[in-house]
Structure formats: C-alpha cells, structure tokens
Amino acid sequence: MEIKTVLYIILAAIVALGIAVFQYIYKQKAKSNIHLLLAFLRFVGIFGLLLLLVNPKFLRKSYTLEKPNLVILADNSTSITENASDLELFVSELKNAEQVTDIFDIASYKFGATLDVFDSLSFADKNTNINKSLTSLKEIYAREQTIIILLSDGNQTIGEDYSYFKTDQNNTIYAVVLGDTTKYKDISVGPILTNKYAFLKNKFPLETYVSYQGNTAISANLSVKMNDKIVYTQNLNLDSESNFKTIALDVDANTVGIKNLVVEVTKLPNERNVQNNKRSTSIEVIDEKTKIALISDILHPDLGALKKAIESNKQREVQILKSNTANSILDDIDLFVLYQPTSQFKKTIDFVKNKNANSFIVTGLQTDYSFLNDADLGFEIENGYPEQEVFGVLNNGFPKYDISKFDLTDFPPLASDAGPVTFNVTQETLLGTRIKGLDIQQPLLAVTEKNNSKQAILLGENLWKWRMQTFRNTNDFNNFDEFIGKLVRYLTSAKSKSRLNVDYQKVYDGNGNAVITATYFDEAFLFDQNAKVSIRITNTSTDQVKNIPMVLKNGYFEADLSNLIAGSYAFVVSVKNDSKSESGNFVISEFDMENQFVSSDNEKMEKLVQNNGGKLFYPSQINEVLKVLSENNAYVPTEKSTENIVSLIDFKLLLGLIILAFAAEWFIRKYNGLI
Structure with missing residues (x-):
C-alpha cells in the first residue's frame, strides 16, 4: 500500500x-x-x-486446482460402422473409470470432414479429415495441458497428411486403431477424370487408374460403360512390382443428355472388399451448335470467307440460303447474316424483326440502300455515292469485348458505295473508316442493341481479301477467323434478366455436398429476402417427391441436398405467391470414398503418436490405456495461485x-x- x-x-x-x-x-x-x-x-x-x-x-490471493484435459476424439465416418461397438464401448469405459475422472477434465468430440461436439455417433459422415480435427483441438486447448485420444481406422479421405501433425509441447496424442490391420489382396479403380460437359458428335477424354495390393501376379478385365453400354475393355496384368496401370481413352458423345459412366474391374479370387472395384461419374452431352443463316441472292467470294471463318469454331453451323427461303426453315436459326440485301429480302427482314432475332448486315456495291432505309432497322445510309476504297481503323476503345488482338496490318481496302450512316439507336464502333488516308469519323463496322436484340452492320464488301491477307501475314487464318468469331459470339449471346435465377450443377459427386442456390428479385429487381422460396425434388427412377424450403443465406437462398441417395433427379424451384418458377435436372453419382479402404492404416497412426509423445493402442487394450493415464506423473492436477488487487x-x-x-x-x- x-x-x-x-x-x-x-x-x-x-x-x-x-x-x-x-x-x-x-x-x-x-x-x-x-x-x-x-x-x-x-x-x-x-x-x-x-x-x-x-x-x-x-x-x-486465491488458489485453484486445475486438472489436465483429456480429449476423446472419435471418428464418425461410415468406414467405422463395422467397429462402432468397439468404439462406443471403449469411450464408455474410459469416461466411467474413476482413476481417470479423478485426474482429468474429460471432453469428447467427433469428426468427419469437420470437428463437432460428441453428443451421439451416427457414423454417417462421408469424408474423414483427421488433420483438420487435430488442428482445431490445438487451437481450442492452446496453452493448456491436454491429452488427446484418437479413435479411428486411420483412413483419411481429405485434407493434409495427418501423420506429420505436431501438437504443442505440453500436449500428447494417443491413438486407438479400429478395424482390421491385416493387408489383404485387393484391386481398385481410382478417381475418374473427365469433363462435366461434352458436345454432341465430339469425343471427350476419360482418364483413371487401376491399383493392385498383393504379392502374387493377377489378371483382371477392365470395362468402361456409358449408360450400361460397354464402350471400352482392356485386359490387365499386375503384380507386386507393376501394381499400377493408367487408363486413358476418348469416348464418343453420340446422343444428347446426361450419361452415366462406370469404370469397373473384375473381382479377384477371395477379394475381401469389392466396393472399390467400381467407380462412376456422369457427364452431360449438350448440343450447343449455333445455327447461322448466311442469306444472299448473289454469288460472291465473301460468302465462302464468312462461312469458313464462322465455322472455324466447330460449334457453329452456317447455312447459305436465298432470300425466298421458307420461314419454317428460318425458325431454328440463331443468327441471320444478310449479305447485300435488296428489296427481295423484305420477307426475310420482316421475319427477323418479328422474331426480334440478332442479325449481321453486310452491304456492298449491289445493296439497295433505299430499301434498307425504309426497313426501319435503326440506321439510315445516304446513297448515291460512287464506288470507293475504304480502309478499316481499329477502335481500341470498343467496350463490348476485347478486339485488341485483331491486326489490320497491310489489309487491302474494301469496296463500298455507301455514304455517311446515321443511327437512331445506341451504337458502338468496332472499325472506323479511312478514305485516301483520311479518317472520316464514320463507322465501317458497328454494333447496335435494341429491344434485347443485337445487330451489326458492315459497310463494305471483299472481306475475302482480308482473310487472304491474314494468311499472307501469319500463314494461317486465325487473326481474321477469331475476329469474326468474337463478333458472332457477341451477336448470338443473350442476356436473360429473370427475377428468379437458379444455380446448380448437372452432376454431383456422391462423395460431396449437393447444393442448389437461387436468387429472387422483386419487380424493381432488388433482392427480396422476405420471399418464401422452396424446391420440389423428384427422383426420376422411383417418382419419390420431396419438398424442401430453401434457407436464406447471405444474399441468396440455398437447399442442401446432400442427404439424397445416388440417382437422377428433376427439380422445380418456386416462390410463394408468385407464378415464377425454374426447373432442371441433375444426377448424384454413386460413390463413397470411405468404402474404398481394405484395412486400417495403423502405420500412419503409429507415426502420428510417435511425433507427439504418445503410444498406439487397440480396442482390447483399454486397461493399458487406463494404466498409462493414471500412473504417469506428468498427468496430475496442478494448484495455481491467482493474485488480484x-x-x-x-x-x-x-x-x-x-x-x-x-x-x-x-x-x-x-x-x-x-x-
């Protein structure tokens, strides 16, 4: 004082x-x-x-008696199911032993992919992450004397290698190995690597591997099935030295839809675990080929140049048609390229306008400008000008997409008799016009947008010369083809502005979480967090229906479908008191990583405890565990004094x-x- x-x-x-x-x-x-x-x-x-x-x-001064912590860490994954009784009995005896409860403060946790409080065990977790659980406990019990008893089969499916985990200096890790540690003869199929989507009439790659565990030479047959139809077979010869075989092939995508792929290897004599002899996944084959009509009543080299440039992307198909083509044929067209239109194009242009379709108009020396001006297409071109040579000038400030890689070096002029053009809709210039070395501040190539439709207009012919000059410059046509390809992709892309939007995957791995998210906006297109959004799930095989309310998260609604069994499903997302809905289909592939292991991994668990001052035990050694815990002089309660003013x-x-x-x-x- x-x-x-x-x-x-x-x-x-x-x-x-x-x-x-x-x-x-x-x-x-x-x-x-x-x-x-x-x-x-x-x-x-x-x-x-x-x-x-x-x-x-x-x-x-105050005095307290502080006991060390004894943390029981139990594996709750599906691979422990057969040893559930051993685990539960071990935990029960450990918690009820007086020589332990007198010395330790006991806490219990369970884990699968994440750490959780031990209230009850379901053995339903489809992933195991031992390293993450140990790391979480290290943070929880920082600077406290803690003994961890890990009860697991040691088979980790995700996360960093736990055998290298190192805890704090005042902590110790013991491990109890659950399951059979005997090494059995086993052959297994590895993960299937492929795309989520494939295009119709194309090939898609598929890659996996087959591994073998055993000492004798074996022979097995591998098959790849797509929708229960065998598309590939191979005979495998493996032994203790050559125990790994990579499988790589290309599969034909001949029909549209979701395709179930199964890679399976035949069972070995007396093989104990056959669940890892098969792996499955799914891929969606889609027909996204864009159909483009190149309409012209004249023959011109530009037609071939445009067709070649557009079809350099195999997902685009160009049809060269006349202006009198029936509307029934035009119904399936995604983009109309109108080459040097005249009054004969009236029916075609009326069809394009009524359909609100996207178009690309190319004018030239045979174009009827008076007809185009009367067609009310959003622009007006002065006519009566003589034929002249026009050069393109790249507009580096074009905002719609990147055109900076387009090279106009040594490009010859186009032929044009068009006068100045006036737009009555918003337009963006891709290429300006230069005549006799003077930039006349007029577009040569421009795009417009009106009523959710897009339009491009090019005021000149002889594009074929540009494509040929590209080949002279670079020995390929990529420069020109990519420029036209980007323009076509822009014209064929559509931006839908829907108040209800759903985000999901077509194929979900059976070992992961299936999640569907949705956003809903009011009439002012502001996110409506008070909306009641629900999803209706139908199993297409059993017709079983499940209605699930979608939970509001941070700026979206979510439905967790991870409890669904493997199979094909259809869904409908709807909003209460609103007629809007979105539907779709998805597949949950059949796969459980936890069932791929033949035996327990006692070697990794042994390495873990050695790195952390502990010891390895088995379920039958409960008395040895109790003896170590009760007789170790390092594990005793500590009296601590606290001074307070x-x-x-x-x-x-x-x-x-x-x-x-x-x-x-x-x-x-x-x-x-x-x-």
Missing part, C-alpha cells in the same frame, strides 16, 4: 475520532458509559465512510459494519431519550 494512502487512512481516523469526541465527550458535562459507546459507534461509522472515500486497495469497496463486511454502527447508534439514542 502506498504511503500516501496510509496517510489518508490516518487522517480519516483522526477526523472520525475528532467528530465522535466533539459530539459525545467534549460537549457533555456528565459523561457516562452510554456516551462512550455512542462515541465509539459514531467513530466506527464515520471512519468506515471515510475509508470508502479513500478506497485503499489490497492484494488478495481488490478495492476496499468490494468488502461487503465493511459496508455491513458501517450500517450496523449507525443503526446501533440511532437505536441507543432513541432508547435513552437522547436527541
């Missing part, structure tokens, strides 16, 4: 004593024992109040003494008739 505080206490005692003496002794002529008692009580009360004002601080005002006894002194003084005065 500081000297200043001591002086204040002495001063408080003097003041309190002075007040008491002045009131009960100094002024009283006849002094009695009652006056002395009252003076004492007044002194105690006033001195106590003054002490509270001074508020001296005292050092208080406490203010005098925290002492309730002093407050009670002050109240008692003033109350007793008042009562004695009244009892004796003193004023």
